Amino acid sequence: xxxxxxxxxxxxxxxxxxxxxxxxxxxxxxxxxxxxxxxxxxxxxxxxxxxxxxxxxxxxxxxxxxxxxxxxxxxxxxxxxxxxxxxxxxxxxxxxxxxxxxxxxxxxxxxxxxxxxxxxxxxxxxxxxxxxxxxxxxxxxxxxxxxxxxxxxxxxxxxxxxxxxxxxxxxxxxxxxxxxxxxxxxxxxxxxxxxxxxxxxxxxxxxxxxxxxxxxxxxxxxxxxxxxxxxxxxxxxxxxxxxxxxxxxxxxxxxxxxxxxxxxxxxxxxxxxxxxxxxxxxxxxxxxxxxxxxxxxx
Numbered sequence: 174x175x176x177x178x179x180x181x182x183x184x185x186x187x188x189x190x191x192x193x194x195x196x197x198x199x200x201x202x203x204x205x206x207x208x209x210x211x212x213x214x215x216x217x218x219x220x221x222x223x224x225x226x227x228x229x230x231x232x233x234x235x236x237x238x239x240x241x242x243x244x245x246x247x248x249x250x251x252x253x254x255x256x257x258x259x260x261x262x263x264x265x266x267x268x269x270x271x272x273x274x275x276x277x278x279x280x281x282x283x284x285x286x287x288x289x290x291x292x293x294x295x296x297x298x299x300x301x302x303x304x305x306x307x308x309x310x311x312x313x314x315x316x317x318x319x320x321x322x323x324x325x326x327x328x329x330x331x332x333x334x335x336x337x338x339x340x341x342x343x344x345x346x347x348x349x350x351x352x353x354x355x356x357x358x359x360x361x362x363x364x365x366x367x368x369x370x371x372x373x374x375x376x377x378x379x380x381x382x383x384x385x386x387x388x389x390x391x392x393x394x395x396x397x398x399x400x401x402x403x404x405x406x407x408x409x410x411x412x413x414x415x416x417x418x419x420x421x422x423x424x425x426x427x428x429x430x431x432x433x434x435x436x437x438x439x440x441x442x443x444x445x446x447x448x449x450x451x452x453x454x455x456x457x458x459x460x461x462x463x464x465x466x467x468x469x470x471x
Contacts, residue, residue: 203223204222204223204224205220205223206219206220206221206222206223207220207221207222207223207247207248207251207253207373208220208221208247208251209221209243209244209247210243210244210246210247210443211243211419211434211443211444211445212445213432213433213434213445213446214419214421214432217421217427217428217430217432218398218421218424218426218427219426219427221244221373221375221398222373222397222426223332223333223372223373224365224366224372224373225365225373225374225397225398225426226361226362226364226365226373226374226376226395226396226397226398227373227374227375227376227396227397227398227399227400228339228376228377228378228392228393228396228398228399228400229241229244229375229376229377229378229400229402230377230378230379230380230389230392230399230400230401230402231379231380231401231402231403232379232380233379235402235403235404235417236402236417236436236438236443237337237338237377237378237379237402238261238262238267238270238337238338238377238441239270239436239438239441239442239443240377240400240402240443241335241337241375241377242267242270242271242274242441242442243274243441243442243443244335244375245257245271245308245310245335246271246274246275248308248309248310248333249304249305249307249308249309249310252308252309253309253310253332253333254309254310254311254329254330254331254332254333255309255310255311255331255332255333255334255335256310256311256312256313256325256326256329256331256333256334256335257310257311257312257313257335257337258313258314258316258322258325258334258335258336258337259312259313259314259315259337260314260315260316260317260336260337260338260341260342261337261338261341262337263314264312264313264314267312267337268305269283269284270441271301271305272298272301272302272305273439273440273441273442274437274440274441274442275300275301275304275305276294276297276298276300276301277297277440278294278297278298279439279440280439280440280441281439282294311329311331313325317341317342317343318342318343319342319343319356319357319360322334322342322360323360326364326372330370331372332372332373333372333373333374333375334361334364334372334373334374334375335374335375335376336361336374336375336376336377337376337377338376338377338378338379339354339357339358339361339376339377339378339392340354340378340379342354342357343356343357351391354391354392355391358391358392358394358395358396359395361374361376361395362374362395362396365397376392378392380401393422393423396423397424397425397426398421398423398424398425398426399421399422399423399424400419400420400421400422401419401420401422402417402418402419403417403418403419403420404417404418405417405418405433414436414438415435415436415437416433416434416435416436416446417433417434417436417443418431418432418433418434419431419432419433419434433446434446435448
């Protein structure tokens with residue numbers, strides 16, 4: 174059976190474009206770009222559009238999930254209704270990332286069940302819990318088929334769908350990895366283009382197989398924004414653990430380029446590089462920098 178082709182004449186095309194333009198002007202708050210939490214990124218791409226497909230990519234352990242949770246924190250602060258689908262880390266692990274970045278209690282202390290060695294830590298965690306509880310987010314784990322994911326999107330009706338990470342989607346389809354990822358990426362791209370209800374997409378992607386991997390090219394082809402998280406190197410080629418480079422490798426909406434960000438690995442938090450400050454909890458010192466934080470993405 175031939176696929177039905179939706180074709181309109183120029184008069185309909187012009188009228189529909191005009192109607193959408195008027196609607197967006199009358200409902201500006203619905204379409205105003207989101208702040209990402211990183212000033213330089215917002216300056217370069219103009220904020221995150223509510224109908225964009227954006228991919229955060231990088232090698233294993235580089236900080237992709239930390240970048241995703243940094244964006245989730247910014248969405249929560251702006252009362253965005255999002256659906257987070259975790260496929261790598263459990264919701265508890267993602268939750269401790271969110272708690273750590275808000276409370277400043279380092280994740281290794283949560284992992285080692287050592288919270289409370291300073292009396293200021295538990296009150297800070299309770300404060301983080303109260304903040305996250307007010308987010309307009311929904312959280313789930315393990316929706317790895319398009320059928321399950323689409324059902325959740327229809328039920329929750331989010332403004333933004335967040336996936337960590339996209340290569341783990343489609344694992345029950347029986348298709349080879351490249352075909353499954355291509356299908357998933359195409360589906361995510363289609364969500365941003367639905368006439369009745371476009372949605373923003375934010376997805377993490379792992380590039381361990383190399384930048385020339387077939388599925389990597391599919392993701393980059395479909396995405397409107399394709400970011401690469403990279404280690405910041407010193408003059409000797411050694412990573413500078415407190416900083417990362419973010420490359421805007423592709424953008425349909427802005428120029429491409431690279432900028433520097435600060436990274437608190439033990440708190441799973443990216444910040445503007447000129448705002449990289451000491452971070453930690455101490456009842457006497459308040460927030461401080463722990464010299465034992467080596468920037469590792471625990």
